[in-house]
Amino acid sequence: MATIKDVAKYSGLSIATISKYINGGNVLEENRQVIQDAIDKLGYKRNEMARGLKTNKTMTIGILIPSLENIFFTTIISIIEDTLLEKGYGMIVCDYKEDTELELKKLEFLINKNVDGIIMVSYSGNHEYIKGLIDKKIPVILLDRMVRNLDCDVVLADNLNASYQAVEELITRKHKRIGIVCGPENTYTADERRKGYIRVHQDYHLEVDEALIYNGDYSVESGYKALKDLLNIEEPPTAIFVTNYEMTIGTIMAINDLSVQMPNDLSLIGFDNIQLAKIVKPSLSIVEQPMKDIGKIAAETILRRLNDDYDDFPAVYRLKTKVHIKDSVTILQ
Structure with a gap:
């Protein structure tokens, strides 16, 4: 098995330079190519166990x-x-x-x-x-x-503004009863998305109806239940914003089972996965995280x-x- 000394001898460079390259340090571009050629030719592999001991x-x-x-x-x-x-x-x-x-x-x-x-x-x-x-x-x-x-x-991600912007898109399209499917109350991300939902309502002088805020658990099942429960309240929402991918899947499954027509019966914005957005018909509106x-x-x-x-x-x-x-x-x- 080739050693770092063999690589140094083959390349004509010092062991220090070879070591620096192997450990991600900066070396001259021409030296990088020479070292890599030597490594490839000799089949050198770094001994991580020995390196870890040192x-x-x-x-x-x-x-x-x-x-x-x-x-x-x-x-x-x-x-x-x-x-x-x-x-x-x-x-x-x-x-x-x-x-x-x-x-x-x-x-x-x-x-x-x-x-x-x-x-x-x-x-x-x-x-x-x-x-x-x-x-x-x-x-x-x-x-x-x-x-x-x-x-x-x-x-x-900027979770508060993600929620704010998604709900604002619905408000500017004249929706006033907007449901939100959040995550568990004790999680930071869910709390931030809930805050964004409340803040945009306040900025547009819309009342926040607690009946429209549903706390799920980030699972497909909770998304399914959320959609059914929100549509069964006395004055159901005209639009729903779902705040994670799995719960978005669950809401779409419920929409299909209940034969709800998007967007005529209900407008929906989901979360993540552009591929899913293209597959669902009609095409799904989503918030995309970076x-x-x-x-x-x-x-x-x-x-x-x-x-x-x-x-x-x-x-x-x-x-x-x-x-x-x-x-x-x-x-x-």
Whole structure:
């Protein structure tokens, strides 16, 4: 098996230069090509176990999310992996099924695996445990949900304005009774989207009817039930905004089962997945989150922290969303 000394001898460059290149450092462009040619020719592979013993690093990042069935989180994980792989890092991915006790157990599992850092979505908001990790110089990047009373790097969508803009699109089309299907009351993301819904009503001097606010649990089943329950209230909504992908699927299933005609009977704005928006007929209006940017920024931020770059700590990246209005929304007369 080829060693770093063999690569140095073959390329005519120093071991220090070879090592710098292998570990993601900056080297002259002409040297990069020479080194890579030598690596390819000799079949050199870095011994991560030996490197870990020397540097006390495992070159792995722990990923902790609420559910592996959630397309939003799995898409972001895929983007994160692409960026980390470029720098020689692998991942250990765990989910905790929206269970606060399981979240802590899985977090401890990742720490016991000696991961170099954590990228996570926190459901419990256990700021003391996370703060303990940060104090030990274990980088933690929060995704999607902030944790109150905690100085920590966060990458998320601008959830309040995402909701505001979606509901505003309905209001400007003369809808006054607008339902919203939110997530659990105790989650930061759901709370922000609920705030956006309330704020836009206030700005347009519309009364907020609590009967039109439905708290689901981010599952397909809760989206299905939400649609049925909202349409069964005494004065049902003319439009509904659904605030995550899985619940959007559930509402569409209920619309089909109940033979509700979009947009004549009900206007609908869903969340995420442009592909779904194109498949559904009539074409579905959606709020699109910048999943690629979220994943890339999260990965780049943890890599900077692993290189002891804390100049901007704690960094909060609140990224803009886009509202795509399609045929599922109508203008009331």
